[in-house]
Amino acid sequence: MSASSARRSPGRPGWVGWMPWAALAVVVGVALGVGSTHGGPPATVAERANAIDALVRCPSCDGISVADSSASTAVAIRQVVLTRVRAGQTDAQIDSFLVSRYGPGILLRPPVQGWTAWVWLAPPAVLAGAVVGLVAVLWRRRSRAPAPVSADDRALVQRALAERAGAGRAGSEVVTAP
């Protein structure tokens, strides 16, 4: 008999133990899916322009988007974004124009290419590695055979249990004594 089946409840199939983990994986997957697609594409021209503004770095500020800045450069970029959205340009075309003027650093969300790809790929890769490692550790721990128990150990445990039972009886006698 294996160690895992020894710990398993009689009559319960092995996959039942994994059910909570499977449920957790489903919940996390659904939450990530909903979170990444929540809201859908912006509906109006202004909403689309605002969405682009939020991802463009203010060129004369420190680490804030043009949407959050009142600097003249930010105001000019907001204006050009709005004009280009109205003209029917795609987000990529507008980003490309700004990059052609200020360089790739103008975008708060770096493009997925070259070294910047690591910025996007590293977190999910690390997360996936951590999950695989956790599952492997749990699996190994479940399937590991228990350490052999010697006769001396058993005797020691029996003696301790007997002493504990005796002490308990004595204590209850004291308490219940009139």
Place this chain on the structure above:
Amino acid sequence: MTQTEGATARPELRRRHTARWVAGVILVVGAALVALLATSPPQSATEVDTPLVGQAAPDIAGATLGGGSFDLAALRGRWVVVNFFASWCPPCQQEEPELVAFAYAHRSPGDAALVGVVFDDAASSAHSFMQSTGASWPAVIDPDGQLALNYGVRGPPETFIVAPDGTVVVHLDGPVTAASLDHWLVLAKQGRS
């Protein structure tokens, strides 16, 4: 003084001694910092590698501070120095006499031309600023900042050298000098020859 009084007075004396040392060190470091800042050379322009270098210069056309109009395309065939400036910017104030000297040295017909673009400044302030320094080159008003955006300007002063074929060849960030502009102009001409 008893032995007990002497024992309590000694740590007090040591504390005062330490405080005097700390105050002295702070004073010396502060004085050194002030001396360093006071004697450091003024900020100068550095070449920046921006996407516009090697590309066609975006057009600069519009009203000038003097009430006229300007079009960069009309200067095709000449070297042009485009300077983004503002009256409120100290480095711009620092470089203005240098630009005046550069413009004077290149005053002969057909030589390098100088044009200013007002960056985030009131036209009246920019005009007074130029008049006070004797600057006589055209300065284009950029009320909505679109010229600055087209050139990828982050903050004044920024200077571009445009080749006779209309290509941006140098982008300088910071206050220029007449000598540094001449230096970059020579390098740019060598690169084009």
